[in-house]
Amino acid sequence: MDRPIDRPTGDRAGELSPGQIVPPERAATPESSPRPWAATIPRRRLLRMLGLGALSVAPMSVLPELLRTVGPGRPVEPVEGSRKPATTRDGRIRQWTMIIDLRSCDGCQSVGGPPRCTAACIEGHLAPEPMEWIEVYEQELAGDGTRFVPTPCQQCQNPPCVNVCPVGATFSTPEGTVLIDQDRCIGCRICMAACPYDRRFFNWGEPPIPPAALLADYSAEHQVPARKGTVMKCDLCPDMARAGTLPYCVQGCPNDAIYYGDLEEDIATNGRVVVAASRFLAENDAFRQREELGTKPRVYYIPGHGEAVGRDVLSPGRAPTEWPWTEIVDGGVTWQR
Amino acid sequence: MATLSGWQERLEETALAPVRRTSSRFWALVAAEVAILGWGLYAYSFQLRDGLVVTGMRDRISWGLYIATFVFFIGISHAGTLISAILRVSQARWRTPVTRIAEFITVVALICGAAFVIIDLGRPDRVLFVFIYGRWQSPIIWDVLAITTYLTASIVYLFVPMIPDLALFRDRLKGRTSRWRAWLYRSLAIGWNGNVGQRRSLAAAIGVLMILIMPIAVSVHTVVSWIFAMTLRVPWNSALFGAFFVAGAIFSGIAILIVVMAILRRAYKLHEYVTEKQFLYLGYLLAAFAAIMIYANINELLIHGYKLEEGAGFHLRQLFLNDFAPLFWFYLIGGLFGPIAIVLFPATRNTRGIVAAAILVTVAMWIERYVIVVSGLRVPLMPYAPADYAPTWVEWSILAGGLALFALLITLFTKLFPIIAVWEVAEDHEATVSAFEVTSPAVPEMPAPSGGTYS
Amino acid sequence: MNATIRQTVRAALVLVAVGALTVALAAPAVASHVTVRTSMPSAGAVGEIVPLAIDLHTPGGAPLSGTMVTYYLHMSFAGVEGHALIGRAVTDDAGVASLRYQPRTTGLHQVRMDYLAPGATTVESVVATFDVAGGTQLVRSAGGIDIPGINPGLLMLVLGSVWLILLRVSFRLVAIARAGGADVPPEGDGPR
Numbered sequence: 009m010d011r012p013i014d015r016p017t018g019d020r021a022g023e024l025s026p027g028q029i030v031p032p033e034r035a036a037t038p039e040s041s042p043r044p045w046a047a048t049i050p051r052r053r054l055l056r057m058l059g060l061g062a063l064s065v066a067p068m069s070v071l072p073e074l075l076r077t078v079g080p081g082r083p084v085e086p087v088e089g090s091r092k093p094a095t096t097r098d099g100r101i102r103q104w105t106m107i108i109d110l111r112s113c114d115g116c117q118s119v120g121g122p123p124r125c126t127a128a129c130i131e132g133h134l135a136p137e138p139m140e141w142i143e144v145y146e147q148e149l150a151g152d153g154t155r156f157v158p159t160p161c162q163q164c165q166n167p168p169c170v171n172v173c174p175v176g177a178t179f180s181t182p183e184g185t186v187l188i189d190q191d192r193c194i195g196c197r198i199c200m201a202a203c204p205y206d207r208r209f210f211n212w213g214e215p216p217i218p219p220a221a222l223l224a225d226y227s228a229e230h231q232v233p234a235r236k237g238t239v240m241k242c243d244l245c246p247d248m249a250r251a252g253t254l255p256y257c258v259q260g261c262p263n264d265a266i267y268y269g270d271l272e273e274d275i276a277t278n279g280r281v282v283v284a285a286s287r288f289l290a291e292n293d294a295f296r297q298r299e300e301l302g303t304k305p306r307v308y309y310i311p312g313h314g315e316a317v318g319r320d321v322l323s324p325g326r327a328p329t330e331w332p333w334t335e336i337v338d339g340g341v342t343w344q345r
Numbered sequence: 346m347a348t349l350s351g352w353q354e355r356l357e358e359t360a361l362a363p364v365r366r367t368s369s370r371f372w373a374l375v376a377a378e379v380a381i382l383g384w385g386l387y388a389y390s391f392q393l394r395d396g397l398v399v400t401g402m403r404d405r406i407s408w409g410l411y412i413a414t415f416v417f418f419i420g421i422s423h424a425g426t427l428i429s430a431i432l433r434v435s436q437a438r439w440r441t442p443v444t445r446i447a448e449f450i451t452v453v454a455l456i457c458g459a460a461f462v463i464i465d466l467g468r469p470d471r472v473l474f475v476f477i478y479g480r481w482q483s484p485i486i487w488d489v490l491a492i493t494t495y496l497t498a499s500i501v502y503l504f505v506p507m508i509p510d511l512a513l514f515r516d517r518l519k520g521r522t523s524r525w526r527a528w529l530y531r532s533l534a535i536g537w538n539g540n541v542g543q544r545r546s547l548a549a550a551i552g553v554l555m556i557l558i559m560p561i562a563v564s565v566h567t568v569v570s571w572i573f574a575m576t577l578r579v580p581w582n583s584a585l586f587g588a589f590f591v592a593g594a595i596f597s598g599i600a601i602l603i604v605v606m607a608i609l610r611r612a613y614k615l616h617e618y619v620t621e622k623q624f625l626y627l628g629y630l631l632a633a634f635a636a637i638m639i640y641a642n643i644n645e646l647l648i649h650g651y652k653l654e655e656g657a658g659f660h661l662r663q664l665f666l667n668d669f670a671p672l673f674w675f676y677l678i679g680g681l682f683g684p685i686a687i688v689l690f691p692a693t694r695n696t697r698g699i700v701a702a703a704i705l706v707t708v709a710m711w712i713e714r715y716v717i718v719v720s721g722l723r724v725p726l727m728p729y730a731p732a733d734y735a736p737t738w739v740e741w742s743i744l745a746g747g748l749a750l751f752a753l754l755i756t757l758f759t760k761l762f763p764i765i766a767v768w769e770v771a772e773d774h775e776a777t778v779s780a781f782e783v784t785s786p787a788v789p790e791m792p793a794p795s796g797g798t799y800s
Numbered sequence: 801m802n803a804t805i806r807q808t809v810r811a812a813l814v815l816v817a818v819g820a821l822t823v824a825l826a827a828p829a830v831a832s833h834v835t836v837r838t839s840m841p842s843a844g845a846v847g848e849i850v851p852l853a854i855d856l857h858t859p860g861g862a863p864l865s866g867t868m869v870t871y872y873l874h875m876s877f878a879g880v881e882g883h884a885l886i887g888r889a890v891t892d893d894a895g896v897a898s899l900r901y902q903p904r905t906t907g908l909h910q911v912r913m914d915y916l917a918p919g920a921t922t923v924e925s926v927v928a929t930f931d932v933a934g935g936t937q938l939v940r941s942a943g944g945i946d947i948p949g950i951n952p953g954l955l956m957l958v959l960g961s962v963w964l965i966l967l968r969v970s971f972r973l974v975a976i977a978r979a980g981g982a983d984v985p986p987e988g989d990g991p992r
Contacts, residue, residue: 098846098906098934103941138404145728159727165942168577174485175471175478184941194474195397195467198485200407204577206726210407210467213398236396237467254878268878271939274904275877275884282875282882291885301577304942341395345404345732481952490955494962501969508976535973536980543979550972557965 091229093182094250096273103184103271104244104306106258107289108158109278111312112265114319115144115156115326119262122327125158128260129242130331134224136215136234137331137342141242142257143206144326153321155313158266160257161186161207161242162297162305169199169208178239184271184306185244187228193238200239204301208241216340218333254279263317271306353771356618360510360763361517363613364526367760378753385746388739389464397467399739405732406722410740411465413715414747417597418458419492419569420590420710424598425451425499426562427630429506430555438777439626441769442618445510446609446755447602448503449762453754454601455496457747464743484575487568495558495565502554504533508547510763512537526761566594573721579656580721589641596634597710603627603703605755607696609764618765621696628699631706632688635681642681656724659731668733669720672712680709834917835859838928844903846935853898854913854926856891863895867915871899874910883912903932 094102116123123144135141142160149155167186169178177193180186200208214236221233229247231240245255249268253259258266258279269276269285276285288294294308313321334342391399402409428447432440463469479486515530537543570590573581583589603624610619646664649657664673684702687693693701725731736744758764835857841850852871856864868890872883889897903909909932914925 096905100846100935100937101941103939143727147728172483172485172575174480174483174489175474176480180941182941192471192474192478193468194471196462196465196485197407197467198483198572198576200404201573201578201722202576204726206405206729209404211396212400212403213396239467249878252878270877272904272937273877275875277877277880277882279878279880282877282880282884284873284875284884284886287885287887303577341398343398343403481955490959494959498962498966501966505969505973508973535977537976538980540979543976546972546975546979550969550976553965553969553972557962561962 091227094246096270100272101182102249102273104163104246104249105184105269105271105276105285106160106163106244106307107267107269107276107285107294107310108307109265109267109292109310109312109316110155110157110314111310111316112263112314113144113156113158113261113312114263114314114317115146116262117314117319117323117326118317120327122329123156123158124260124262125257125266126329128256130329131333132256133230134218134221134232134234134333135240135331136211136340137334138329138345139209139240140329141207141209141240143329146324146326149313149321153313154324155321156326157297157309158257159205159207159297160307161244162205162303162307163244165304165306166302168202168204168303172198172202174198181246183246185246186241187243187246188231188239188241189228190226190231190235190238190240193235195237195239197239204298204303208239210239211236212343213341214339216334216342352774356765356767356771356774357513357517359613359615359618360765360767361514363759363764364514364518364522364761371756371760375753375756378749378756381749382746382753385743385749388742388746391739392464392743393469399737401735401737401740403732403734405729406719406734408465408718408722409734410715410736410744411461413711413718414744415458415461415465416569416590416714416718417711418454418461418747418751419566420594420597420714421601421707422451422454422458422495422499422598423562423566423591423594424454424602425449425502426558427595427598428602429502430558430562433551433555434559437626438773439622441773442615442765443602443606443623443627444769445503445507445762445766446605446764447598448499448506449755449758450598450601450605451499452496452503453751453758455492455499456754457751459492459496460750461747484568484572488572491561491565491568495561498554498558498561502558505547505550505554506766506769507762508534508537509539509768510766512539513767514763529761563591566591573717578721578726579654579724580660580717583645585641585645589645592634592637592641593710593713596631596638597707599627599631599634600703600706600710603631603700604707607700607703609759613759613764615765618770624696624699625694628684628688628694628702631699631702632685635684635706639681642677660720660724663720663723663731664716668723669716672716676709676713676716679705680713683709834864834924836926838913838926840911840928840930842930843933844930845933846903846906847938848935849900849902850930851898852901852911852913852928852930853896854889854891854915856895856897856915856917863891863893864917865891865893865895867891867897867917869897869899870914871901872912872914873901874912875905886911904938906932906934 094104096102121127125142126140126144129135129142130140133141142158144156144158146154147157163185165180165184167178167180170180170186173179174196175192175194177190178186178188178199195210197210200210211234215234217233224230224232226232227247229243229245229250231243234240248255254268254277258268261278264278264280267276267278267283267285267288269283271285274285276283276288289308289310292310294310296305296308313319315321331342400409400411425448428440429444433444463472466472475486475489479489511530512534515527515534518530519527567587567590570586574583574586576582606619606623606627610616646661650661653661663669683705687698687702692698719734723731723734837855837857839851839853839855841852844850854869856867856869858864868888870885871887871889873886875882875884886901887899889899891897897915908929910927910929912925912927914923916923
């Protein structure tokens, strides 16, 4: 009457072991067995075992990708696979960098319109509104006054976005740039939560696509046309650098404030002058944005507030960015930041 | 003993009753749940067609109601862990009547939580990429692994202790129910007939599972918290997140269990088994976890508030004074201090009071998840004006649809499977009765009191 | 008489002109009285630090010390050419200034060294070249997190153990199913 409650002692005396077959005569007698399907036990048991076994190995499907390590020392393959990294004449891989001389940046106040670097990038990439892949922020200085800080993707060497991407849609290239493959992005947006520089943008709806974009050859180095439901950002124009020209923002700046360079060859240019990058940075007290976060950006800044082009530190405000080509097309939607 | 088997008979009848008879009220409820779910699917069709622009999320606040609800559902999935596993390990007998429904809440909540992550994706057609191209360094992959493991373990942990009750259904409903149901009970009972060998195996399996499921459950909500804590956002950059989220999960799990149990008790007349004692004890647990949550919140807020690093000042102001103040204060007062007060005062320390506390906690915990997600993203990273976020009708509709799915699955479950762990409640009753008889041996035929009056 | 004088004057004028021209052409080496010698590395490779030396002396042979020499390297990138500052050095007591420079490109390097001799008002330059051969990668791009000890193997080990335990539990279920043929004990109560 009072049945002792079984404790998990592991004592299996008296219990049928899993491999033991039920004697056929017992299985075949329907009266003694409460299960009318007793005659077909072995197949059902087999199916049950298979089912349970399959259930337990289902998550192992993740195994192949999990074992594919991505760590330092192993070159990260671009998702397209076939692209070779840009190299110097003797085969060393270029290490793209950008140096922005804030002494020459006045937010295009002297030009009297929206910042030209942003405008050139928007036109060159047909970036959907309201994306500003290079965005000119106005920072308050510790003393009085403000300075303008054009901020492209910082191309971090310890990129939080690459670290958290679940499918490897955003990846670091051997040249040190961070790209996005819109063919793989699943739109989970953890990279947008992780980026501490506000440099990633999402195609919330069907982005407006002008006819010129449809003719473009899509690649992770040239994200045209935009795709709904994926993330985009500045890619440091590696396709243009590979071809030996300068990115849109560098070309667009009227004050030649943005330098583009290669840390491997230690060289940079703003389209007008050439500098030895390391000496240029060191002698002008270059800094990086939010250095304390440990992201190790590849975009450097020379401190200043536009004094080289005549800007007074106390004159605030710049013209808002425009997306002129959006008027041309219909069928897409835009949204606010 | 005649009275004991009478009690047993009553217990079995109560367990079988929902499967035997279905009232029209049930169908009305199912119809309402299906209608709300349908409305949610209709709203989702807009999102599939037009993209996530139909929500209120934008570049600066790129996660919102969907991720908050995902975290909320994964949180309430810890109902099963606490009740079934921790209390089973500590041999707390009072938990036996509620253990089955707690385990089922876990499974259903995990399914609903996983659904909300997929709803939040910009490219849901590529969801399998997570399995094909998964990167082990990503917190989302840790999430996928943990939730898959937890879901499997929970389904097994739901099924294994249910085997004897399924055998009961199989035997008692034979010939009196539809063929597919008979087949279902027969298959799922896997030939249970209560012999010694089977009981040993069952005990061993349950013993292993109840220990195993605790670290799995702790790891699940820890990795969910790491989706936030592995980023550089100021409000999320905290070492406390793992423990904080696990405590919050168990807290909201207790609350949803109280709510669901109260509803089912009324609907299926379980008053003899789910008595005020269950509500009281769960209420004490609720208050205890509320205290733990208050402690965790004090740690977080005071540590950041004392130093007021850049961003922390903005965040604390938006929580306590500005945009999120109404929600945050409701969470603090209604969700944290409320349950403690309700349990503290004898006037409210009863079933009704505790159910009210549980409803407050459930709502407050959803609000807390929402505030964590949205306020965390709202702190400006660069010099720009902070953005605002408000969910649209699509997001609210999908939330309603998700909750309706949760309710619908539980509703259907009660019609199909035993909602009370019959054999465990019976065992518990026998043990209590025999203990009672041992202490008063002179009284021969003591009518066995109902299960709820032992203290 | 007139013709002779005119011829002499013409010759003298030519001589003076030639002399002035010679002096003008020789000016860089002779004007402001500085003698310059450069010493460029004969065999350099990318990544090796090589000395770029310049020797300044007065025509009398005394070394010119304490003079700042600024080095520029001719560079070309993305279609833009120019001279980029690569460093400065000051002449020592022996009149030698040496810049330790790490070449980063291959091919012919053209260095221009500017200095301001004491007493002079204009900066003077001298150009020298040297060749650089190829080398190995100097700057590597790191990507991704690197926590020692945390690797997929560890993760799969933990996960694998959990799933093995679940598999063991499923074997228990199979045992239950198989044991269904055994007899039920006489008592009817308890788990049925």
